[in-house]
Amino acid sequence: MRFELLVFATAACARPSGRVRVVGLDVALGASYDFVIAGGGTSGLTVADRLTEDPNVSVLVIDAGPLDDQSNGIMIPGLNNGTGDLPYWFPGVTSLPEPGLDNRTFNVPTPRVVGGASTINGMVYDRGATADYDAWEQLGNPGWGWDGIYPYFKKAENYSAPDPDFAAQWNISFDLFANGAGGPIEASFPPFYFPAAVGFTQGLAELSIPTPKDPGSGYKNGICWAPSAIVPGTYTRSYARSSHYDRVAATRPNYHLLTLHTVVQVVFENQRAIGIEYVSRETGKSAIMRANKEVIMATGTFFTPKILQLSGVGPKHLLEDLGVEPIVDLPVGYNFQDHLFTATKWNYSDPLRPIFTDRQSNNTLALANLHEYFASHNGPYAVGAGNTLAFLPTDLLLSPGNMTTNITTSSILLLARSTTHKDIYPLPNTPPTVVAGWMAQREILVQLYASSSAPTIELAYNTSPFMVAYLLRPLSRGVVAATKSNLTGSNATELGSEPPTIQYGSLLAASDMPFLVASIRFMRELIKTPAARAAFGEQTFEEIPVLRSDGRETDDEIAALQRLQVLPADSHPVGTCSMLPRHLGGVVSPELEVYGVERLRVVDASVIPLIPAAHPMSTVYAVAEKAADLIKKRYGITIGVL
Ligand SMILES: Cc1cc2nc3c(=O)[nH]c(=O)nc-3n(C[C@H](O)[C@H](O)[C@H](O)COP(=O)(O)OP(=O)(O)OC[C@H]3O[C@@H](n4cnc5c(N)ncnc54)[C@H](O)[C@@H]3O)c2cc1C
Numbered sequence: 146m147r148f149e150l151l152v153f154a155t156a157a158c159a160r161p162s163g164r165v166r167v168v169g170l171d172v173a174l175g176a177s178y179d180f181v182i183a184g185g186g187t188s189g190l191t192v193a194d195r196l197t198e199d200p201n202v203s204v205l206v207i208d209a210g211p212l213d214d215q216s217n218g219i220m221i222p223g224l225n226n227g228t229g230d231l232p233y234w235f236p237g238v239t240s241l242p243e244p245g246l247d248n249r250t251f252n253v254p255t256p257r258v259v260g261g262a263s264t265i266n267g268m269v270y271d272r273g274a275t276a277d278y279d280a281w282e283q284l285g286n287p288g289w290g291w292d293g294i295y296p297y298f299k300k301a302e303n304y305s306a307p308d309p310d311f312a313a314q315w316n317i318s319f320d321l322f323a324n325g326a327g328g329p330i331e332a333s334f335p336p337f338y339f340p341a342a343v344g345f346t347q348g349l350a351e352l353s354i355p356t357p358k359d360p361g362s363g364y365k366n367g368i369c370w371a372p373s374a375i376v377p378g379t380y381t382r383s384y385a386r387s388s389h390y391d392r393v394a395a396t397r398p399n400y401h402l403l404t405l406h407t408v409v410q411v412v413f414e415n416q417r418a419i420g421i422e423y424v425s426r427e428t429g430k431s432a433i434m435r436a437n438k439e440v441i442m443a444t445g446t447f448f449t450p451k452i453l454q455l456s457g458v459g460p461k462h463l464l465e466d467l468g469v470e471p472i473v474d475l476p477v478g479y480n481f482q483d484h485l486f487t488a489t490k491w492n493y494s495d496p497l498r499p500i501f502t503d504r505q506s507n508n509t510l511a512l513a514n515l516h517e518y519f520a521s522h523n524g525p526y527a528v529g530a531g532n533t534l535a536f537l538p539t540d541l542l543l544s545p546g547n548m549t550t551n552i553t554t555s556s557i558l559l560l561a562r563s564t565t566h567k568d569i570y571p572l573p574n575t576p577p578t579v580v581a582g583w584m585a586q587r588e589i590l591v592q593l594y595a596s597s598s599a600p601t602i603e604l605a606y607n608t609s610p611f612m613v614a615y616l617l618r619p620l621s622r623g624v625v626a627a628t629k630s631n632l633t634g635s636n637a638t639e640l641g642s643e644p645p646t647i648q649y650g651s652l653l654a655a656s657d658m659p660f661l662v663a664s665i666r667f668m669r670e671l672i673k674t675p676a677a678r679a680a681f682g683e684q685t686f687e688e689i690p691v692l693r694s695d696g697r698e699t700d701d702e703i704a705a706l707q708r709l710q711v712l713p714a715d716s717h718p719v720g721t722c723s724m725l726p727r728h729l730g731g732v733v734s735p736e737l738e739v740y741g742v743e744r745l746r747v748v749d750a751s752v753i754p755l756i757p758a759a760h761p762m763s764t765v766y767a768v769a770e771k772a773a774d775l776i777k778k779r780y781g782i783t784i785g786v787l
Pocket of ligand 1: 183184185186187188189207208209210254255256257258259260261262263265266267268269270271406407408409443444445446448452530641642715716717718749750751759760761762763765
């Protein structure tokens with residue numbers, strides 16, 4: 146057994162104090178609530194926290210998962226690996242064979258735990274560029290541009306600047322005014338970083354890649370030190386459970402949490418949502434909870450569309466196939482997006498040590514590092530998935546002088562413009578509104594691909610042997626759909642837990658590929674810089690599977706290998722219940738209300754209409770913060786509204 150697996154199980158390093166209000170343990174279930182929230186994850190707990198600021202508002206959150214045990218594997222940033230060693234995942238979630246990826250299928254890590262993905266994720270806490278959110282507004286969502294959402298990024302967080310010596314050592318610049326103070330989620334920097342990362346940051350500088358003053362300001366082109374959702378001082382995870390539940394639950398008799406219960410469907414009276422049907426994972430018994438004001442969906446990008454579809458809110462053809470009585474014909478499940486990624490593998494002869502992965506292969510070192518963490522909250526275990534990133538708009542991606550490629554911005558634009566909806570959504574039953582919405586997005590994406598202030602590729606490097614390139618703005622789209630077997634389930638206690646079908650649709654748009662090819666070429670130039678050589682010693686690179694090490698493949702040869710090595714997702718799924726006008730395939734309005742029905746809202750990552758150039762967690766918190774204000778305003782609640 147790996148050393149790190151052993152320490153997962155050891156005593157927790159930080160536990161919040163105070164009683165929590167878990168239904169069945171601390172309080173009895175109410176007869177009804179003002180708001181019933183399906184899913185107590187990143188967004189669900191944020192909204193519940195904000196709504197219950199008013200003591201007259203009652204909220205029940207129903208989550209399929211347990212409270213996590215706050216053991217080291219959750220709380221210590223360096224022990225988190227997001228790969229499923231912990232028992233907090235929906236079982237058996239896989240994707241369909243991907244035609245653009247050599248028909249490979251993939252595991253889809255989907256959290257089933259209070260706090261959702263914020264409980265098990267890599268803690269990278271960056272926000273998108275101004276252009277990301279302005280694009281949402283441009284698509285027909287008034288109030289959701291940068292100016293409309295930026296205050297909620299700030300409201301969500303308590304930003305701590307890096308230690309001055311650390312900032313000077315790593316050339317980290319920041320602007321305190323660009324960030325939030327006093328919010329529930331801690332955004333901070335680790336006190337330690339892996340020395341070889343200098344080969345990445347300085348190597349990029351040697352390629353004339355700039356460093357923005359503070360990437361949180363909305364301008365994030367270039368070398369980026371991303372904060373982590375980590376409590377400074379103790380260097381433990383800051384997440385939705387600790388910040389939006391533990392922090393307040395003991396003093397809020399109006400905030401109830403029901404764990405280990407799976408939401409099966411939304412219950413309607415005519416076109417009005419009146420409650421939620423859920424089932425106990427312990428007894429298999431089902432029940433209905435009434436919502437006096439609203440049902441709020443926050444079960445995430447895979448389960449929210451599935452639940453809505455099984456409840457009769459979905460595309461007509463799917464509801465007919467399922468035999469579900471239709472409530473409203475809406476394109477739930479379409480417009481599915483994630484950040485697919487490729488990588489180069491670097492073989493070092495003599496890197497500055499320790500590198501990120503050293504402790505995984507050396508138990509003595511791991512023990513010493515862990516002692517350091519417990520003694521001084523410092524060292525490699527204080528670091529989450531990593532903090533050194535680079536965000537490159539197309540012109541910077543193609544800028545290195547020695548890069549040999551036929552790819553140009555114009556050639557990418559040509560490919561994007563000539564991609565048709567039939568490439569993306571080949572099935573004839575695709576709703577026309579989805580096609581119209583995709584075409585509207587294509588127009589905006591073409592502008593963003595050509596913009597020098599909108600990153601299209603992210604490079605991430607934490608000194609593990611892999612340097613990763615994420616496609617930030619795919620033109621390809623996927624679909625999530627409930628199945629007939631979802632209706633019955635394999636057994637009573639797991640009813641509601643079976644996943645929907647998930648089709649990523651990766652690389653169906655021809656214009657997505659050149660970004661990846663250019664990224665491979667860019668990473669090869671980076672590895673040759675004097676700074677990289679000094680940090681790693683002489684190295685060679687290889688892709689997976691191995692390319693010719695002389696790097697003289699054609700663009701087409703590199704592209705062919707991408708289909709074999711690309712992974713379709715970085716666990717950043719969004720878009721399946723998109724906030725868009727109805728004629729553009731929208732499922733929810735700018736108020737996040739589901740079209741065509743009453744008293745039903747969606748507040749999770751599924752409402753994001755266009756994936757931002759960022760790891761999505763901080764955007765999800767900001768969306769949920771804004772959602773809470775929209776709901777409060779709707780019901781005349783003024784406490785805590787911005
Ligand atoms: C492994 C992994 C690593 C990631 N790393 C990062 C990162 O480093 N930085 C970053 O910015 N983003 C990261 N993300 C993405 C980010 O965490 C998510 O985008 C965000 O947390 C999603 O929030 P949400 O509220 O939409 O869903 P979630 O937080 O997933 O919440 C959904 C909740 O619904 C519950 N649920 C689901 N179905 C049901 C049901 N039927 N009944 C009852 N409850 C249900 C789940 O238990 C869960 O609590 C990562 C995600 C994953 C999975």
